[in-house]
Amino acid sequence: MEYLFPEQVSVPAGKPSPVALHFRIRQDLHINSHTPRSDYLIPTVFSIPEASGVRLESASYPAGADFTLPVDPATKLSVYSGDFAIQAKIVAGPGDHLVEARLRYQACDQNACLPPKTITVPIDVVGK
Numbered sequence: 001m002e003y004l005f006p007e008q009v010s011v012p013a014g015k016p017s018p019v020a021l022h023f024r025i026r027q028d029l030h031i032n033s034h035t036p037r038s039d040y041l042i043p044t045v046f047s048i049p050e051a052s053g054v055r056l057e058s059a060s061y062p063a064g065a066d067f068t069l070p071v072d073p074a075t076k077l078s079v080y081s082g083d084f085a086i087q088a089k090i091v092a093g094p095g096d097h098l099v100e101a102r103l104r105y106q107a108c109d110q111n112a113c114l115p116p117k118t119i120t121v122p123i124d125v126v127g128k
């Protein structure tokens with residue numbers, strides 16, 4: 001999993017502002033969508049730490065694509081693969097905030113899922 005961009009955004013201070021966050025999943029993997037079809041699957045979730053000077057008001061995730069594993073063709077999973085974007089709405093205080101947001105996900109290949117992982121999503125947010 002790789003965070004692509006943006007590295008910096010300027011937003012009006014104190015006002016909810018849209019930011020599109022772009023990610024890329026390695027070619028031979030997929031990750032569970034934000035709304036996996038089974039309770040035991042770990043959803044993809046974007047978050048911003050509370051003490052960052054920036055608040056995550058909301059996040060809209062893309063719809064997952066149907067995916068079936070060769071070992072269980074009757075079960076359809078909801079996954080992301082390739083490139084995808086999360087549409088976040090953030091509220092920043094005035095000034096420059098280096099935000100270390102997080103994306104928690106679980107990657108899988110054709111045969112098995114890896115342990116859940118969290119990556120840092122660094123964004124320099126300037127509230128004007």
